[in-house]
Amino acid sequence: MFCYQCEQTNKSQACTTMGVCGKKADVAALQDLTVYALKGLAQVASAGREAGVVDPAVGPFMVAAMFSTLTNVNFDPQRFQVQLNELVAKREALKIAIKAKNPGVSFPAGPADFQPAVSLEDLVKQGEGQAIPDHRDPNPDIESLKQTCIYGIKGVAAYADHAYILGQQDDAVYAYIEKALSESLTTDKDLGFWVNMAMECGQANLKAMELLDAANTGAYGHPTPVSVPLGHRKNKCILVSGHDLHDLYNLLQATEGKGIDIYTHGEMLPCHGYPKLKEFKHFYGHFGTAWQNQQREFAEFPGAILMTTNCIQKPAATYMDHIFTTGLVGWPGATHVPNGDFSAVIEKALAMPGFTDDLDKGAVLTGFARNAVLGVADKVIDAVKSGAIKHFFLVAGCDGAKPGRNYYTEFVEKLPQDTVVLTLACGKFRFFDKQLGDIDGIPRLLDVGQCNDAYSAIQIAVALAGAFNCGVNDLPLSMVLSWYEQKAVAILLTLLSLGIKNIRLGPTLPAFLTPNVLNFLVEQFNIMPISTPDEDIKAILGSA
Ligand code: SF4
Numbered sequence: 145m146f147c148y149q150c151e152q153t154n155k156s157q158a159c160t161t162m163g164v165c166g167k168k169a170d171v172a173a174l175q176d177l178t179v180y181a182l183k184g185l186a187q188v189a190s191a192g193r194e195a196g197v198v199d200p201a202v203g204p205f206m207v208a209a210m211f212s213t214l215t216n217v218n219f220d221p222q223r224f225q226v227q228l229n230e231l232v233a234k235r236e237a238l239k240i241a242i243k244a245k246n247p248g249v250s251f252p253a254g255p256a257d258f259q260p261a262v263s264l265e266d267l268v269k270q271g272e273g274q275a276i277p278d279h280r281d282p283n284p285d286i287e288s289l290k291q292t293c294i295y296g297i298k299g300v301a302a303y304a305d306h307a308y309i310l311g312q313q314d315d316a317v318y319a320y321i322e323k324a325l326s327e328s329l330t331t332d333k334d335l336g337f338w339v340n341m342a343m344e345c346g347q348a349n350l351k352a353m354e355l356l357d358a359a360n361t362g363a364y365g366h367p368t369p370v371s372v373p374l375g376h377r378k379n380k381c382i383l384v385s386g387h388d389l390h391d392l393y394n395l396l397q398a399t400e401g402k403g404i405d406i407y408t409h410g411e412m413l414p415c416h417g418y419p420k421l422k423e424f425k426h427f428y429g430h431f432g433t434a435w436q437n438q439q440r441e442f443a444e445f446p447g448a449i450l451m452t453t454n455c456i457q458k459p460a461a462t463y464m465d466h467i468f469t470t471g472l473v474g475w476p477g478a479t480h481v482p483n484g485d486f487s488a489v490i491e492k493a494l495a496m497p498g499f500t501d502d503l504d505k506g507a508v509l510t511g512f513a514r515n516a517v518l519g520v521a522d523k524v525i526d527a528v529k530s531g532a533i534k535h536f537f538l539v540a541g542c543d544g545a546k547p548g549r550n551y552y553t554e555f556v557e558k559l560p561q562d563t564v565v566l567t568l569a570c571g572k573f574r575f576f577d578k579q580l581g582d583i584d585g586i587p588r589l590l591d592v593g594q595c596n597d598a599y600s601a602i603q604i605a606v607a608l609a610g611a612f613n614c615g616v617n618d619l620p621l622s623m624v625l626s627w628y629e630q631k632a633v634a635i636l637l638t639l640l641s642l643g644i645k646n647i648r649l650g651p652t653l654p655a656f657l658t659p660n661v662l663n664f665l666v667e668q669f670n671i672m673p674i675s676t677p678d679e680d681i682k683a684i685l686g687s688a
Pocket residue numbers: 147148149150151152153154158159162163164165166167215216
């Protein structure tokens with residue numbers, strides 16, 4: 145196997161025998177084969193577009209399949225087998241439809257006529273033949289940009305899939321994915337072409353995040369600030385992790401009046417801000433922190449646990465019998481339940497002890513998405529004009545296990561009192577419960593939401609730039625980001641495609657970027673690695 149798609153990759157180079165994330169070589173091969181087969185489907189779909197044939201089922205299938213290869217989503221080999229067979233069936237059906245319209249059409253050899261082996265074992269062998277080192281572009285910099293696009297597409301696919309589930313889609317997103325995946329098979333394009341392709345990926349991701357924002361706010365209302373308890377109360381309980389608001393809503397409905405409280409974990413924390421989710425009285429509080437602490441935290445939770453998307457960490461034996469997966473997420477041995485049918489989860493929660501006492505552990509604020517922040521824009525603008533707020537920081541992105549991620553905790557702790565921190569995604573758990581106080585009633589720590597709510601943060605930045613009659617790069621705003629998986633790659637490409645400069649990125653830089661590509665990013669965007677909190681704060685704020 146060869147995988148270097150996430151920040152945790154072995155020795156900051158590549159996982160070659162077993163993933164640091166727990167991914168085994170067979171699943172790595174099946175994921176490589178899925179991406180390979182998706183390139184073939186993309187070629188056929190692109191040919192279909194030229195002939196005026198678009199199968200509306202292909203785009204949503206493509207994003208779901210791509211999402212299933214994202215870090216910490218699906219570790220279950222069987223599920224990849226089912227998906228690969230479905231993919232090829234869809235591709236062949238599309239070929240027939242295109243041929244009906246244009247009988248003279250021919251399709252390229254290679255992934256567009258890939259036939260999956262019958263046994264899982266042979267399928268894995270086919271996948272082993274698709275490992276990255278065997279198919280690199282002869283130009284390492286182009287290979288680097290191709291992989292950047294593929295990982296960015298995985299992030300776009302995640303958001304597009306979530307949006308589709310809630311009824312929002314845009315064919316332009318699917319068209320981009322088809323084009324980029326088809327082009328990744330070519331070797332005749334230059335660096336400029338692939339830089340543009342990466343910027344287009346950023347724009348496709350902006351669209352996908354916009355669709356998801358419309359989907360989430362359309363279905364559940366605009367988030368409003370809310371205080372979320374970190375303790376618990378005596379009752380049966382279910383813990384929901386991942387990113388999927390639709391699953392949470394279905395679970396809240398299904399558990400109403402059943403004597404079960406629902407708690408969020410990780411990226412589900414901001415769900416408490418959505419009016420239509422918040423109105424359920426048994427949607428109680430938040431338990432635990434970010435994904436990499438699951439084994440410790442889940443072992444202490446006395447109820448059923450539901451994983452709706454990434455990040456699943458290898459479940460410990462102590463809770464394997466009461467962790468459930470749904471949607472695209474999977475782990476061999478964990479019970480997988482179909483979306484929307486949570487009866488097995490509820491049954492398990494009722495059979496478990498639940499919390500047997502009440503515990504007050506304080507509370508945290510969330511719900512500062514674009515509507516809430518822009519609703520008090522006048523107050524924020526006045527505070528900047530009066531000098532009460534000197535600088536904004538977006539300290540955002542993924543969390544992970546590396547000790548170097550303490551940088552983000554220290555960074556936030558050391559910021560002067562006249563600064564405001566906007567945050568989003570699971571990286572916030574490094575500092576989400578710090579009491580930073582407020583400036584003229586504006587909290588100094590504002591949780592904008594999940595990783596996809598980078599869309600909301602961009603809208604806030606654009607609105608502030610409009611109010612101050614300047615560009616986003618001229619605002620007193622600095623972005624200090626942390627990455628782990630491929631959604632963060634997509635978001636970074638979005639920010640770059642919007643021309644945003646001076647981003648600090650950590651804890652380490654992606655292994656798939658070559659020195660030349662990195663130099664290009666530095667020259668064009670002044671992107672820089674994090675150093676120490678003291679040095680970076682000094683560099684941003686001067687000696688103030
Ligand atoms: Fe390694 Fe990350 Fe790939 Fe897992 S997803 S195998 S940790 S690079």
